[in-house]
Amino acid sequence: MDPFQHMNDWKNNLDHFFGGNFWDDFEHMIKPPIPAINMYELDSELIIYVNLPGIKDRKQVNVFVDHNVLELKGSLFPVEQSGKLIKQEIMQGDFSRQIDLPFAVREDRVTAHLKQGLMTIHLYRLVNDRKKKRVIDIEEFED
Structure with a gap:
């Protein structure tokens, strides 16, 4: 089970809504490097x-x-x-x-x-x- 799966689903929905890769600049906050x-x-x-x-x-x-x-x-x-x-x-x-x-x-x-x-x-x-x-x-x- 990926602990970030729910965040990834949310991220994908926002990318779809806003177009492109909306969350790329915030990736470090979603999943640490x-x-x-x-x-x-x-x-x-x-x-x-x-x-x-x-x-x-x-x-x-x-x-x-x-x-x-x-x-x-x-x-x-x-x-x-x-x-x-x-x-x-x-x-x-x-x-x-x-x-x-x-x-x-x-x-x-x-x-x-x-x-x-x-x-x-x-x-x-x-x-x-x-x-x-x-x-x-x-x-x-x-x-």
Whole structure:
């Protein structure tokens, strides 16, 4: 049983009524982003702490970096179930989250450490962005 099913039904009805994806900007209030993070900015670095309860093996989570987006994918272990589920707040199962970073980062200098369900990701600012102005040769046409 999805604990957010009633909210999703309500969301879909409002999307239908207002047209489009009315609730997209409010998604974080309906269902919290998984996994939870804290992000800290230093002069030219970012340190991101990722809450991954139950994950002990680094092979259970993948970290991807693309310019100024960090992507996390993995699977949280299901809680052992016994009896009838009354309330569910512990997220479990597959997750995928994209996090917009405040600046472009170097893809060749990313470190990630996992200890007791807390991952620490260290990223460095991309100083020499490859988006330099390019000189365009102008050709002259004779009349």
